[in-house]
Amino acid sequence: MEFTKSKALFEEAKKFIPGGVNSPVRAFPSVNIDPPFIQRGKGSKIYDVDGNEYIDYVGSWGPLILGHAHxxxxxxxxxxxxxxxxxxxxxxxxxxxxxxxxxxxxxxxxxxxxxxxxxxxxxxxxxxxxxxxxxxxxxxxxxxxxxxxxxxxxxxxxxxxxxxxxxxxxxxxxxxxxxxxxxxxxxxxxxxxxxxxxxxxxxxxxxxxxxxxxxxxxxxxxxxxxxxxxxxxxxxxxxxxxxxxxxxxxxxxxxxxxxxxxxxxxxxxxxxxxxxxxxxxxxxxxxxxxxxxxxxxxxxxxxxxxxxxxxxxxxxxxxNPYIYEELEEKSKMLENGFVENTKKIGVKATFNRVGSMLCMFFTEKKVVDFSSAMTSNTSQFAIYFEEMLKQGIYLAPSQFEATFLSAVHTKEEIQKTIEANYHALKKVI
Structure with missing residues (x-):
């Protein structure tokens, strides 16, 4: 993927905005790469200024349960x-x-x-x-x-x-x-x-x-x-x-x-x-x-x-109450695919999910509170995040944030995400 325009915009933004962003996590500090600058969103996808397309699992950090630009x-x-x-x-x-x-x-x-x-x-x-x-x-x-x-x-x-x-x-x-x-x-x-x-x-x-x-x-x-x-x-x-x-x-x-x-x-x-x-x-x-x-x-x-x-x-x-039923079905599909991948590859990971909120922790410890969450391997997450981004999967740029599904994510997109997850986890190992 090419990020030339995003890099230039980020450098310009840093001249006028602290850290170049108006909310700290957007600067991608925990994954050690520059953020893509997003130009538009439609449905389950977002597109950056360099023309890259992503399946979006951030959804503006949760609000877009119906997808972008409904x-x-x-x-x-x-x-x-x-x-x-x-x-x-x-x-x-x-x-x-x-x-x-x-x-x-x-x-x-x-x-x-x-x-x-x-x-x-x-x-x-x-x-x-x-x-x-x-x-x-x-x-x-x-x-x-x-x-x-x-x-x-x-x-x-x-x-x-x-x-x-x-x-x-x-x-x-x-x-x-x-x-x-x-x-x-x-x-x-x-x-x-x-x-x-x-x-x-x-x-x-x-x-x-x-x-x-x-x-x-x-x-x-x-x-x-x-x-x-x-x-x-x-x-x-x-x-x-x-x-x-x-x-x-x-x-x-x-x-x-x-x-x-x-x-x-x-x-x-x-x-x-x-x-x-x-x-x-x-x-x-x-x-x-x-x-x-x-x-x-x-x-x-x-x-x-x-x-x-x-x-x-x-x-x-x-x-449309069926939306929540479909969200549960698709979220479970994504979780199951991720779990199966970690078993195949041998990555130590724990999963927590409630409805359409999901997190994969890079730790074998069951995560029930702050101290157990902090046992996660954030270096592994950073590698994983970058590899997923390269494959067109847009996740929250932090181990300690949720993955959100929307009503418009398709099963085909979820399957593509599971396949990307497999390749990214192999890079982690």
């Missing part, structure tokens, strides 16, 4: 754009999407639209703290909830210590109110509540983590979180920015039969446009301004374009 989404967006792009005033489009989300997710009785997943989780924490009149938030190692100060916190040196900033620029005074616990560790979270329970405003969790690779929480762990938060009067916040409408139309919480207090959304509910949302019980959400005293606002929140793309996307998913 004709119904694009048509609706064109109609709305003719009327204007933003008003900073209420529109019926906001209500239509909000109603659809509330109907699909029983735990969400009211919802507030924002512009990103980071904004959604940041606002959910403020709501939890304001509602409970408490300061401490508990998060889990390996879960990612965006880059707001309260959540960009890593674990302290001991099992029962407060966190330390993950990045310069985060005051220690903020970090001291965040406790980072071990994922899927019932004893650990119990000990934290035994010591700090009366001061814990809320616990935030990805029910299926997607930023240390795909790592699902166990049902026992989720049930324990729901029980212990209720016992101490803390709020349970489920981060469905990635999993919402991805693993099920009723979201990940339906797979666990869990009724959270607050849920955060993003990605799919914007149909590929910038979006975020947080919602939950009416009793809690009515504390948000202007009917309550917890302030949160946004100039472009609920903008017509994102509301339209999100509404059409969810409407298609609701009216």
């Amino acid at each position: 004709p119904e989404v694009i048509s609706a967006l064109k109609d709305v754009m003719d009327l204007g792009t933003s008003y900073g005033a209420p529109t019926d489009l906001e209500t239509r999407l909000s109603k659809l989300v509330c109907e699909a997710v029983p735990s969400v009785e009211m919802i507030r639209m924002v512009n990103s997943g980071t904004e959604a989780t940041m606002s959910a924490l403020r709501l939890a703290r304001g509602y409970t009149k408490r300061d401490i938030i508990v998060k889990f190692e390996g879960n990612y909830h965006g880059h707001s100060d309260s959540l960009l916190i890593k674990a302290g040196s001991g099992a029962l210590t407060f966190g330390v900033p993950n990045s310069p620029g985060i005051p220690q005074d903020i970090a001291k109110n965040t406790i980072t616990a071990k994922y899927n560790d019932i004893e650990g979270i119990t000990n934290i509540f035994d010591r700090f329970g009366k001061d814990i405003a809320g616990v935030i969790i990805e029910p299926i983590s997607g930023n240390m690779g795909v790592v699902p929480a166990t049902k026992e762990f989720m049930n324990h979180l729901r029980k212990i938060t209720k016992e101490y009067g803390s709020l349970l916040i489920i981060d469905e920015v990635m999993t919402g409408f991805r693993v099920s139309f009723h979201c990940a919480q339906s797979l666990y039969n869990i009724d959270p207090d607050i849920t955060t959304f993003g990605k799919i509910i914007g149909g590929g446009l910038p979006v975020g949302a947080y919602g939950g019980k009416r009793e809690i959400m009515k504390h948000i301004s202007p009917i309550g005293d917890i302030y949160q606002a946004g100039t472009l929140s609920g903008n017509p374009l994102a509301m339209t793309a999100g509404y059409i996307t969810l409407k298609i998913l609701k009216e």
Whole structure:
């Protein structure tokens, strides 16, 4: 493959944008190659400025469950754009999407639209703290909830210590109110509540983590979180920015039969446009301004374009439930093919999959939390990634990200991907 134009554009971008990108992983730092610059996408494919074609398993990091440039989404967006792009005033489009989300997710009785997943989780924490009149938030190692100060916190040196900033620029005074616990560790979270329970405003969790690779929480762990938060009067916040409408139309919480207090959304509910949302019980959400005293606002929140793309996307998913059945079938086909290849070649690998989210870890250890994910051989992944890219397979450029399938990936494309996987794994060995 030729990447001449992409290399030139990357060098130009680095003169004006930190690292040449507007989100760090796009620079491909963990795979030691320059990123291709994408020109367009259609269906399951993306095309770079050098004319290379890829079968895309990133899907804009999850939102494009219907594929790139879905004709119904694009048509609706064109109609709305003719009327204007933003008003900073209420529109019926906001209500239509909000109603659809509330109907699909029983735990969400009211919802507030924002512009990103980071904004959604940041606002959910403020709501939890304001509602409970408490300061401490508990998060889990390996879960990612965006880059707001309260959540960009890593674990302290001991099992029962407060966190330390993950990045310069985060005051220690903020970090001291965040406790980072071990994922899927019932004893650990119990000990934290035994010591700090009366001061814990809320616990935030990805029910299926997607930023240390795909790592699902166990049902026992989720049930324990729901029980212990209720016992101490803390709020349970489920981060469905990635999993919402991805693993099920009723979201990940339906797979666990869990009724959270607050849920955060993003990605799919914007149909590929910038979006975020947080919602939950009416009793809690009515504390948000202007009917309550917890302030949160946004100039472009609920903008017509994102509301339209999100509404059409969810409407298609609701009216065509077979999409999830087909996604499961195709995702299982991809996983089985990958597993068989690793056995044939003798590569040490572990697989985690939930619905159309998949991750192949280059480790023989079962991955259930952050520490087990970190046993992965990232050098092997870098070789694997580059070889897959050369064969026209576009994966997330990190061992610790998910592979996403869309409704428009064909079985022929999946078979081609399995064959590419075989050749790439041989290069790894």
